[in-house]
Amino acid sequence: MTQTGLIIRDALAADLPAVRSLLVETWHATYDGIYGWRRVAEITNAWHSLDALSAQLGRQSGVFLIAMLGQEVVGTASARSEPDHAALLTRLYVLPARQGEGIGRTLLQVALACFPDAPVARLEVESQNELAIAFYERMGFFLQRQARFDGREDTPNTLIMAKRLFVS
Template sequence: MFTVRKADINDAGLIQQLASQVWKHTYGNILSPQQLDYMFEMMYSIPSLHQQMGPDKHQYFIAYNDNKPCGYISIEQENKQLFHLQKIYVLPDAQGSGAGRFLMETAFNYIKSLCPHTPCTIELNVNRSNKAKQFYEHMGYTIVRSGDFPIGNGYYMNDYIMSITI
């Protein structure tokens, strides 16, 4: 049985630990080891997580399966009716268990609570070679554009931008 709780700045270490378990599993066949390391430090260092959870105002949720953390999701509100799903990751041994759907539904419910009377749009970026694209399509997202986004150190994120209105 899945449960979820809002994360706060004190959960940065747990989120970093979960990320370390999914990062290479998710991107090891897509990105070079150097880019993997660069992006992990950029996104999951404790100072970066504190920035995301503080001034950047990303709301993280941590999913649990039988009281054991199994994944997380991060949502950023960009304007009144536009949200960006920044991160959604499920531990490899929990993939296919429904944890991803549970986290996505958590995000939908959270966003609906912030704009209960008007439709809201959620966008996400997904690497064009990431098999998670099929999961997002299954959840109702569609590709609206693509791009190659520089992230520093000569690296790019080669992504689709997918969108859903709820």
């Protein structure tokens, strides 16, 4: 099901406080049970600060999208092109109260459509995030390997998933 009235567009600087709020809420709902509230707060403060989000706006090799219903930011997605021309999905989050409405599916489709020459899409997902893993499997992604986010030991244990894209 796709949400009626859903608008997906590039994120603007004025959207960043709402995007940060969405990310903090979603991360706590998703990861408090895995990492604990304190560690999730540390991660969101580092990865999702207004400065960190602002640095991601307008990147030449990527997209930073938001999904809106009315005036509310209900989802966000980011992706970038990799040296091997793969599309790397770096973020896909939907407000917990809005999950299951087709917003994540639509955000994913729009984000990947921004990379028409990508032969494959990749993403990293927390290995204990069963709901996200199931979502990505429904979207056609498969497990490639297990890793640490960004290869660092102080970051979450992740699964690398991939999906072959059709290049015309």
